[in-house]
Amino acid sequence: MSVIRKLLVYFLLLAGSLLILITLCSLIYSSSLWFLQVLNFPRPEVLIALIVCLTAYLLASKQQTIARRVFLTGMVVSIGIQAYILFPYSPLANEAVRSAEPASVNRKSVFSILVANVWIENRQVNDLLNIIADKDPTFVLTMEVNDWWVGQLQVLKKRYPYTITFPTDNAYGMALHSKLPLNNPQIQFLHHPRVPSFWADVTLPDGKTFRLVTLHPVAPAPSKYPTNIGGKEVALVRAGRMLAGHSQPTVVAGDFNDVGWSHNTTKFARVSGLHDIRYGRGLYSTFNAHSWLMRWPLDYVFVSSHFRVLAVDRLPGFGSDHFPYYVQLTLQP
Structure with missing residues (x-):
């Protein structure tokens, strides 16, 4: 693996781990921990970043290690959490208030x-x-x-x-x-x-x-x-x-x-x-x-x-x- 590719993999690991941490911390609710409440706001951006980061990592890293499997599991779970929370706002979801002609x-x-x-x-x-x-x-x-x-x-x-x-x-x-x-x-x-x-x-x-x-x-x-x-x-x-x-x-x-x-x-x-x-x-x-x-x-x-x-x-x-x-x-x- 080239040096540039290694650096890219390390960067993606760091960025992905941060996104996983943001996703998990965003699930914690406390009225006094305002900085955790703020993590609720950029869910669409975090979801997109997770998908981009996961795709880039899969293309850049081919090594089959336990650490890689753990990281990929964390990324997939985080994508699932963010997508699940945002899904009601998708046109694929049922309308909470029906439309009228x-x-x-x-x-x-x-x-x-x-x-x-x-x-x-x-x-x-x-x-x-x-x-x-x-x-x-x-x-x-x-x-x-x-x-x-x-x-x-x-x-x-x-x-x-x-x-x-x-x-x-x-x-x-x-x-x-x-x-x-x-x-x-x-x-x-x-x-x-x-x-x-x-x-x-x-x-x-x-x-x-x-x-x-x-x-x-x-x-x-x-x-x-x-x-x-x-x-x-x-x-x-x-x-x-x-x-x-x-x-x-x-x-x-x-x-x-x-x-x-x-x-x-x-x-x-x-x-x-x-x-x-x-x-x-x-x-x-x-x-x-x-x-x-x-x-x-x-x-x-x-x-x-x-x-x-x-x-x-x-x-x-x-x-x-x-x-x-x-x-x-x-x-x-």
Whole structure:
């Protein structure tokens, strides 16, 4: 074996061992060990890296040793773990929320929501307004809004006369603009006093009603802003508990600051009984819009079983570190 080939094999062994370690550590959950929770995020990238590393190793190393068998077993098991966790987001999986044909639904039961984390430092508001005008959603949910952003979005009032706003300078402000009346609106603080969630009841033109909840929980990492580190129960799970057992049709939307396959998000889905509309459709990764390599889904729409999906789309960037996320739904009879 040539020197270059030996070096390549050693590199692949080192890289593969690191990927195996990352995979195993990502299975450990502890709210205080934030760095292990972060390992949940790049599962798609780790899966691709595992497959590339395994393929390259098989081509570069032909020696039949016990160490080689152990390494290959670890690589195959790690690929299986990552693929198993990500499989529900594959088009090969069953849709958690079934699709509906546009021609078969009552248009008065159809509505749409555009979820956009604007990034508090971003100033490309006109690009966002153009996206909103193009998609013309029923609801526009913006997050990380401060007073400047709320002021800039005032131009939406003509088409979206119903609003709930809570601007802040801590990157957790929120604004909801709606074409439909927001009945019994509430601003609740589930875990931090300056991190709001919005709760409202909505009546569609056909008379059917549903509950709309918008969230932007704090990220599971240390921050100069509010942090979840050391918290006993994060906002997402707390919201799930509040929604559990209710038979009312429900939509929960927002930047969850977590991936759909994380402990907290899967627990939220289990406790609340709501479903991620991405299941069976794809990842639709919305963050990081500034990186071609490290991207994963952070913005979500979860719904109860009363709904059907007409459209899902990740929209073009507008200067934020998040892409807008668009969903069109219909509420079944």
